Amino acid sequence: MPRFFSNKRLILLLVGVIVLVALISFSLRDRHNASLPEQIVKDVVGFGQSLFSKPAHYITGIIGNVDGILNTYEENKKLKARLSEYAATQAELADVGEENKQLREIIGKKDNLREFESIHATVIARNPDQWEEKLIIDKGKNHGIEKNMAVVTANGLIGKVVLVTPSTSTVELLTTENQNFRVSAFIPGEEPIYGLIEGYDRLRGELVMKRIDSSYEVEVGEQIISSGLGGIFPKGLPIGEITEVSTDDHGLTKLAYIRPAAQFSMLDHVIIAKRKSATADGIDGGGTAGTEEEEAS
Amino acid sequence: MIQTLIVLIAVLLFFLEPVFSLFSPISYGGELYTLVPRFVIVYLIFIAIYYNRRRAIICGIVFGLLYDMFYIDIIGLYAFLYPLICYIAAVLIRYVYRHILTVMLLTLVLIALLEMLSYGFASVIGLTTIGLDEFMTSRLVPTMVANAVFVVMFDWLMKKMIDSKIFGLRNESF
Numbered sequence: 165m166p167r168f169f170s171n172k173r174l175i176l177l178l179v180g181v182i183v184l185v186a187l188i189s190f191s192l193r194d195r196h197n198a199s200l201p202e203q204i205v206k207d208v209v210g211f212g213q214s215l216f217s218k219p220a221h222y223i224t225g226i227i228g229n230v231d232g233i234l235n236t237y238e239e240n241k242k243l244k245a246r247l248s249e250y251a252a253t254q255a256e257l258a259d260v261g262e263e264n265k266q267l268r269e270i271i272g273k274k275d276n277l278r279e280f281e282s283i284h285a286t287v288i289a290r291n292p293d294q295w296e297e298k299l300i301i302d303k304g305k306n307h308g309i310e311k312n313m314a315v316v317t318a319n320g321l322i323g324k325v326v327l328v329t330p331s332t333s334t335v336e337l338l339t340t341e342n343q344n345f346r347v348s349a350f351i352p353g354e355e356p357i358y359g360l361i362e363g364y365d366r367l368r369g370e371l372v373m374k375r376i377d378s379s380y381e382v383e384v385g386e387q388i389i390s391s392g393l394g395g396i397f398p399k400g401l402p403i404g405e406i407t408e409v410s411t412d413d414h415g416l417t418k419l420a421y422i423r424p425a426a427q428f429s430m431l432d433h434v435i436i437a438k439r440k441s442a443t444a445d446g447i448d449g450g451g452t453a454g455t456e457e458e459e460a461s
Numbered sequence: 462m463i464q465t466l467i468v469l470i471a472v473l474l475f476f477l478e479p480v481f482s483l484f485s486p487i488s489y490g491g492e493l494y495t496l497v498p499r500f501v502i503v504y505l506i507f508i509a510i511y512y513n514r515r516r517a518i519i520c521g522i523v524f525g526l527l528y529d530m531f532y533i534d535i536i537g538l539y540a541f542l543y544p545l546i547c548y549i550a551a552v553l554i555r556y557v558y559r560h561i562l563t564v565m566l567l568t569l570v571l572i573a574l575l576e577m578l579s580y581g582f583a584s585v586i587g588l589t590t591i592g593l594d595e596f597m598t599s600r601l602v603p604t605m606v607a608n609a610v611f612v613v614m615f616d617w618l619m620k621k622m623i624d625s626k627i628f629g630l631r632n633e634s635f
Contacts, residue, residue: 180541183537184540184541188535188536188537188538202530205530209527216476217479217483287483288479289479289480289482289532290482292478292479294485294486294495295588300532429485429486430484
């Protein structure tokens, strides 16, 4: 078929398709470790990107401020109403905190799952084709960030770090459709009730907490916080509030829908929580996800 | 001079895309609408139609690769889609009258095509589980509306610049 081979363009297209399919399968296989060229590209593009996104944050900040000023009166009224309540809680908290410290000293317990070091970072980009819920932030390995660290805003947990390069990192949000994204969480109370945040219900816009022991009574309105038992996340990061309780597919455990405490749109500044006590490559991590995939394949 | 200008505009739009995607998804009336900025491809289609197909395709490969590496972490997806769209644009423009309005329409059709291809890919590798209906209402339509605004402004501006010979481009095919 001489005519077919003379068609240079077709050959070029075919070769291109083969190369790209190979590249795609290569990068799909190992998505949580950046190779050296990728790291270089990410750092260079990340630098350029931060030049653009920082002014953008500044402008949205101004708009937010104007919006805030317009709402000041309403907000002030509400806040005043809550102020007295707040003062009482504050006093109680100080008292309880002091007592907690003393008791810890008595039993000689130094490690605390709750303690974490916070690293502030600016969001420089959100994955523009929004199939995956990912953010890119302007802090990386050089600033002490490691894979699987928890990412929070002032309101609560939003996700975890999935990929680190020297000066940027990629954060996967809780609202992802990735089934391997799990967070160990619990409902505080006299008897803490543990479960796993697994998945996000797009239609409801709520997180799903699974594997709650069905012998416990779970009520709507209860707060969910991270348990710190996964090995990487600190304890006590607020996640959300229960809106509905039902039984899961197999009827063995309970399932709860959780309205997230944090907002997932218009994220600009985030905090990376670096746990102070020893960390392990546990459930919260991509490590287990990787092994599961391997087992499955 | 003209070469650097072409690349510079592409770089600018490349960096602007994720800045605009920070505003997305928009919630309106209890529904979440995802807007995907597709500025780079709008520009590349414009280059493919008015300037040089070859250059547009090369630009498409380079920016597609950067896009893949930095944002998507799946290398090869946009590095393939961008040049493909540029090529289709250059082929299709031979069959239609090259007026600014037809160019705008063609650009919008191609963005829809790109969006559908990327949806197809995302569902094949399991990045998303949304159905076709939801894709249409919550993603394709808002994306098209948002990009239509950009296409109209951008193409009009670029056409003005070409007509006023800032680029020194001849308004003809290669």
